[in-house]
Amino acid sequence: MTISKLLVANRGEIAARVLRTAKARGLATAVLSHVAEQEGPAHLIADEIVMIEGPTPVAAYLDIPQIVEAAKKIGADAVHPGYGFLSENAAFVAALEEAGVTFIGPTSETIDLMGDKVRARVFVEEHGFPVAPSAIEDDDPASFVERARTVGYPLLIKPSAGGGGKGMRIVREDSTLETEIETARREGVRYFGDGRLFVECYIERPRHIEVQVMGDGQGNVVHFWERECSIQRRFQKIIEETPSPALTPEQRDEICETAAGIARAVKYRGAGTVEFIYAQDGAFYFLEMNTRLQVEHPVTELVTGFDLVAEQLRVAAGEGLSAAQADIPQTGHSIELRICAEDATADFRPAIGDILLLDEPMGEGIRVDSGILDGGKVTTDFDPMLSKLIVHGPDRAQAIARARNAVQNYVILGVTTNTGYLDEILAHPDFASGDVSTGFLAEQSETLTAPGEDVSDLLMAAAALSDERLVSDVMQIPEMYRKMGGWRN
């Protein structure tokens, strides 16, 4: 089928990014907006803006009937969901199918399967791919303790109904296994009203490595290499890079081929990401599959030279994959920094404010996917991520140097952001050597948020001299008094 008009059912930087590619391919374009929303780059790119309503802006972006209706009303023949919101919602895909609108993404069956973490894990294991050793109580409650023992130590007990780390217990010795199981069961009942448990092998200092895949829906799948995403705060990534500094060429081929194999097994359609836990000893295990374009996809684009949104649009239009595996290079090194409105020194508390001055870095090897405009307002209505700074360099050291220079010159005044914190991470010797795990930011929090050089006198001088009222008041004082520094009224 051909696609002639695309509705982007998203906002912010990803809407702008998708719209740019769609326009370059000659499509008519439209984007959603809510009345509470500031004008952003996407609004300047789209041919058409469709207003949506809801009690909160987020509720509007999750309103399936309203968005399907919007697509029909403007005559869009395809919808790109971006990431977040409805991008992994099988009901949304089904509703679009029913309305005769193409969803840019996988089938609702694939989304359903991969969205259920237990089913996805069973599927992957049945196809012979590695999952972390585990034991699920429900499989046979009578033998649960015995099966847990065979997983080995250290192991992690998790409530089946759990989430967010609640009720999880690490067990390092067999002697405490049974009492810890009972404690975890009580916590599961207390937090989730459900005492069923499962245990899995606990990976010490794991890394998060994921692989970009693209499938045509007929069983043909290529991968676009890996991304390392171990730099996380509150379980959310803030720096991603490719290639991963942890992998040898042989491990890289193995993990990338494993991801492609998993995608082939589901006859995957469109862009997807297979996430793995990578242990210090080089073992890796399937974690989950994200059935959408990821926030961090640009690092892949910069090392491969492929436009992943263009690939998504090709596949959705039935044109198939544009390249064979051998034609997908991994050249140089790319790093992405997520620029967020938050205070890294106050437990990453979201910040709000008016953007008084915005000057984004430019230059060779620098890409900024931005969701903000000068003069805009940052509110708590949406995610605190404002934009993404992506750099490319011939090797990792040069990419880090380029990223540091670019983030230091990223000027956002009027709202607290994490640019200085991101630079501190890039400057850390363990980051430079690549010796990190998903616990890195928590382990190094004191170093990373330590106060820098005391420049308060310079800052106060700048603040005083740029205070027009203060300066004009000073100049109105008769000269003989003006000179007297300590003069008080």
Place this chain on the structure above:
Amino acid sequence: MQRIFQIDGEETECWLGHDGSRFVLNTPNGTVACQLDPTGLPGGYTLRAKGVVRELRLAVGPEATFVHMNGRTYEVGRVDPAERLAGSDGGTGDDRLVAPMPGVVVSVAVKPGDTVKEGQPLLVIESMKLETTLTAPRDGVVAEMPFAEGDSFGLKDILAQLAPEEE
């Protein structure tokens, strides 16, 4: 003329004067001769102070001045001591609920004029995906509830104000 500047939560009292040829800032650390000249860039200035020259980008907000210097961004809160004095009859800290972080009002339980008991829920807010119920700090009468259900608020915004206690 006097200003109180706030950097990283620490307040410093300063005095700006002019000695006929240049500005001087008196801080508790000493006297700083200083000069600020615009460059061609938006918000761009050259600062000369304490024997150093710094290129910076600067934006003056209503309550704070934002400075980008040496690759870092700083926020300098500005307090006019005269205004602080004038505004100090607005009630004691005990009379108001100040937002501990930015968020959204989930629901409002009382309206101005209502009599409330200490500990009585006044409103429910959501910040960082957590709901929190805010309660009356003491017995009293509600004077103001500045935010309605669904409104967004910022850090340190006043979420509820009680009428001053009658002596």
